[in-house]
Amino acid sequence: MRLSLPVSLPAAILAGCTAALLLQPAATALPASPTDPAGPTAQRRTSAGGGSVTSLPLRGGRGLAPRTTRPFELLGVGWDGPPDALTGGTVRVRTRDAATGRWGDWHVLETDTEDGPDGRTGAAHGATAPLWTGRSDGVAVEVRPGPAGQPRGLRLELVDPGAGAAPSSARTLPATPASPDGGRQAPRPGIVTRAGWGADESLREQSFEYTGPVRAVFVHHTATATDYACADAPRVIRAMYQYHVQSNGWRDIGYNFLVDRCGTVYEGRAGGVDQPVHGAHTLGFNTDSAGVAAIGTYGGDAPPQPLLDGLAVVSAWKLGLAARPADGRTQLVSTSDGSRFPKGTVVDFDAISGHRDAFNTECPGTALYAQLPALRAVAARLQSS
Incomplete structure (x- = not known):
């Protein structure tokens, strides 16, 4: 399903998330x-x-x-x-x-x-x-x-980033239809696995951390160039993975999913795409949430239609696994005074929110953030189709 959205182009391009x-x-x-x-x-x-x-x-x-x-x-x-x-x-x-x-x-x-x-x-x-x-x-x-x-x-x-590790498992998980049981289970998009983008699995922590069911999706942008060839997206992801692990000392790449300008969805942090993997994407609100990063800078550049489509379908599917409406609201508890809200504060979020809703940042860029209301509506339709 395509998003038919008006695009707002602000004058300033803002740096945004700290991924890149x-x-x-x-x-x-x-x-x-x-x-x-x-x-x-x-x-x-x-x-x-x-x-x-x-x-x-x-x-x-x-x-x-x-x-x-x-x-x-x-x-x-x-x-x-x-x-x-x-x-x-x-x-x-x-x-x-x-x-x-x-x-x-x-x-x-x-x-x-x-x-x-x-x-x-x-x-x-x-x-x-x-x-x-x-x-x-x-x-x-x-x-x-x-x-x-x-x-x-x-x-x-x-x-x-090098050429990437030789794949040891499937490069892509195929798309699947919505659950025949109804509810809020949306179709799963095709997902390029970690093997598909060349992750060296020896770099990360070998155990996994999980939270409760995902009740919110935080949308980010990686603040890299927007005119990249989509074939180069795996290089960008590998470089961020190496920096997050080998330079920052994190257990794995911070995001749960990434989406390129052609709408391709990539598996981020290891542990199972259908599992509530504990990420490192939204300081203070990594618990019971998933971080989805748009590859590119969308402060002034309009997010391409395929990118919006990819964000909508992966968000609808991930929230649907826990029967959460994509156009609904949810409450999360801040776990860090470093966020916009003191530790222990109960905060009411849209089920699909921007990074800036939880932290004082421009991420995911003004142009992409402006599309979130329409993106929520499309994701909700995917859950009910």
């Missing part, structure tokens, strides 16, 4: 030293299919002069200590396009902790939002610490 940010290249030249961060001061962790995360210390906390690096496609800055250690500070990066040799503009990384696992008080380390850069082979970094001062172990994280 967007880098716009500029045609400006910048010299680079020949130093490669795979040298003795760097740590390089590899994964199946040629993927890797290279950690390069930011000594003195001031950043890095422009330098040549191993090829990478996503980056971020991590540190030892609590996740909010850089709040109020500034981290800027610029990268060099591997194909053209041109340097992009400076881009500010988000240092606030918008999403992630609940109960992170006293966490061993934190990280900025990652930045999807496309294929790059040079980087420069500037760091200005916040009120808490320079965190220990400050480091640049460069992620190469």
Whole structure:
């Protein structure tokens, strides 16, 4: 079913969720030293299919002069200590396009902790939002610490998603019709499995965490480029997976599902697509909910129709598993003072809500957020068809 929705295009494009940010290249030249961060001061962790995360210390906390690096496609800055250690500070990066040799503009990384696992008080380390850069082979970094001062172990994280692990199971779960028993069971969309997008299963925690039945779906955007080829979506997902696990120290990728601009639905966090897997997508409200991320930036760019269709059908199906109406309301209890609501607060949400409804963020972007009322209506129709 297609969504026939009016599209609102705001003037400003906002960065949004902390899954990944967007880098716009500029045609400006910048010299680079020949130093490669795979040298003795760097740590390089590899994964199946040629993927890797290279950690390069930011000594003195001031950043890095422009330098040549191993090829990478996503980056971020991590540190030892609590996740909010850089709040109020500034981290800027610029990268060099591997194909053209041109340097992009400076881009500010988000240092606030918008999403992630609940109960992170006293966490061993934190990280900025990652930045999807496309294929790059040079980087420069500037760091200005916040009120808490320079965190220990400050480091640049460069992620190469590689070709992905060889599939060890089915690449795709086929679509299934709605349950003949009626109720609110909507059709299940076809879902690209973790094997389908090349996840290296040795990276994540091998056990699974589950919550109660899913009563709410939080819609996000990954804040990556919107004009990507859909065939490249698995590379974006692999890079985010590696960053969430190897850089952030999470047990797995944060989202339960992702949807690309062509409407393809991807399995996110492991544990079973039909199970209430405990995610790390909406700080304070990861319990009894699912996080679904639209791959792209939808602050000003209109979300493509197939993307809206994919969001609607996966949300309708997931909520229907617990007989929850997609156009209804639900109550969740905040588990973190880091959300918009103090810990312990009972909050009334739409069954399909945006990340910004639970946290002070622009996610999932103004243009996509404006489509949520119509998306709820379409999802509800899918549940009753």
